[in-house]
Amino acid sequence: MLALRTLSLGCLITLLVLVTGSPLPGGAQPLTSSPSSALSSEIDRILDAHWGSTPAFWGIHVVDLENGNTLYAHHADHRLIPASTQKLLTTAAALDQLGSSYRYETELHFNGTTEGAVMRGDLTLRGSGDPTFGSTEIWQRDPLQEWAQKLAEQGVERIEGRLIGDARRFDGTAYPESWDIGYVTRQASRYIGTASSALSYSDNVVALRIQAAAPGQPPDIRPYPNGALTLNNEATTSSRWRGNALHLDRAFESNTIRLHGSVARSYRGTVNVPVTTPTDFAMRSLVLALEEAGIETDLTRVDADTLSTVPDRGSLLFVSLSPPLADIVAVINKRSNNFYAEQLLRTIGWGGSVEGGENRIRQFLRQAGVARPPAIHDGSGLSRRNLVTPKTLTGLLQHMENHPESEAFRASLAGSGERNTTMEYRLSRYNVEAKTGSLRYVRALSGYVTRTDGSRVAFTIMANNYSGGAYRVRRTMDEIVQTLTDAPVL
Missing domain, CATH: 3.40.710.10 (DD-peptidase/beta-lactamase superfamily)
Structure with missing residues (x-):
């Protein structure tokens, strides 16, 4: 044992491994x-x-x-x-x-004619993959609302034609193949299971504004923007003052959401739910922004991926730059x-x-x-x-x-x-x-x-x-x- 005390640490370790096998x-x-x-x-x-x-x-x-x-x-x-x-x-x-210093660019183009206060032709909303476009994670003015307001200030009162969503910068695959299916169908929150797209807006989530009703009644649920999701509201308002057990699920790549469980009778809040069609969601949000700015719309939403050839984008109206990388x-x-x-x-x-x-x-x-x-x-x-x-x-x-x-x-x-x-x-x-x-x-x-x-x-x-x-x-x-x-x- 005295001899062991004179050994170096490295030798002692080697000896211990030889003796114990560990x-x-x-x-x-x-x-x-x-x-x-x-x-x-x-x-x-x-x-x-x-x-x-x-x-x-x-x-x-x-x-x-x-x-x-x-x-x-x-x-x-x-x-x-x-x-x-x-x-x-x-x-x-x-x-x-x-x-x-790299910045993403998201563009709005117009190819058509303007007669008085009416624009007729194609609007093209072209994405480059910007995750911050309309995002709440980085504070900035909402670009769609800003563009709509500028058009209204320029005297535009009505827009007719097509609204083309161009997300071709990405290959169109919304989710990695290796993800757990539950990320998309069961957990479905803004932090897990969000679809990717070259044309993304507001983190690709719809805000569900939820207000409790009388006990036993379904809570009032209002999506913003409306129409981006189909809601099956099977939830109820409980008699308890606090404590929520609200759940939601969906079929894979479906925008139909089933809400079940319960909310407390004092509940009032917002739940953010991902969409599975980000391009259409961005187009719907632009139409809503235009209408909220006082501009009438008669626009047919078209995904550029469905067109055999994408028309000339025409003139650039606006461009949104992301924050630096x-x-x-x-x-x-x-x-x-x-x-x-x-x-x-x-x-x-x-x-x-x-x-x-x-x-x-x-x-x-x-x-x-x-x-x-x-x-x-x-x-x-x-x-x-x-x-x-x-x-x-x-x-x-x-x-x-x-x-x-x-x-x-x-x-x-x-x-x-x-x-x-x-x-x-x-x-x-x-x-x-x-x-x-x-x-x-x-x-x-x-x-x-x-x-x-x-x-x-x-x-x-x-x-x-x-x-x-x-x-x-x-x-x-x-x-x-x-x-x-x-x-x-x-």
Whole structure:
């Protein structure tokens, strides 16, 4: 035993493995430098304290950004479900391809004649994939209402002809093939299951304004804009003052919504429901905006995809510019906006497709020198078929640290304790910039830590197939990150 005390830490670890047949607690890969060994021991202790006797599969990789050395590795080359840390791949590839100053353009054209106060001909509403067009996630004036008001101010009183919705910039596939069908048919909220389209408006959701009625009666439900959804209102108003149990479901790719369950008799609120035909929804919304501005309309809505040849768009009336891409990726990473991420994936993809976006990300990673290409099936991380190694994510973070768009990428990450982000209630006393990830039985955290001595590390922590409460996973991750913030003891 005295002889063992004189052995180096690395030799002792090797001896223990030979004798017991087991690696360090949690399967960590031992490192030889003293600071790294101390860090490894502490992370092992945290994992063993929280998960020593409880099933969970952990993947962790920590890298020193000053010299590129690996400080800790635990199943770092094992591909795991990343959840929303997948958005790091999407946003980094988009910044690399488009640049942080890139702006989407959505246009309204007119090809026809004007006689007095009447416009006759074709209006074409042409999209380029802008997720912010009419969106409530980034504050800006509603472009359709602004355009309608300007036409009214110019003396237009009536518009007759066709309204053509042009969404051909994307391939027309609304959802990634790998998504759970329940995202679209059962959960159906503005945050999960939203259809993508090159012509999107108001996050592609209809606002259902709900007002409780007398107990036993169906609540009053008013969609805005009207006509975009077919509602089967089977819900009731309960006699209780608080507590709602309102549910909605739909058939796949159907705009018929069934509402059932109950609302409290005091309830008054808004539920946002995705549409499955975004192009038609945008056209309906333009017609409504025109009518609200006092302009009569006799417009036939036409999807450009149904036309054998799309007519000349004619003169450009208006163009709406999105905020710069730097602001868009900040919404994606700070708030984990799935719709924005899916729009961005198609924007950078060849042919405006999900598959094209996947190939673009893989190409970007190859050029960045990131090993072990991931399995990519969407841009948001909702798919459980996405598989990424912790080492791939930290490799991406290393690459972006010295990338020309490094500032925009880092600014897109949620800061520890930052309000209205996914990190609002986490690690508020530490200098951390990170992206969270969350699916059922999946949690992930990946980003940067600035240590107390000013040095920086990149880290990825992923947990799959855990049992017990998700709060335990989160607490374990946060304790590991807290450990990373301490300067190494030399």
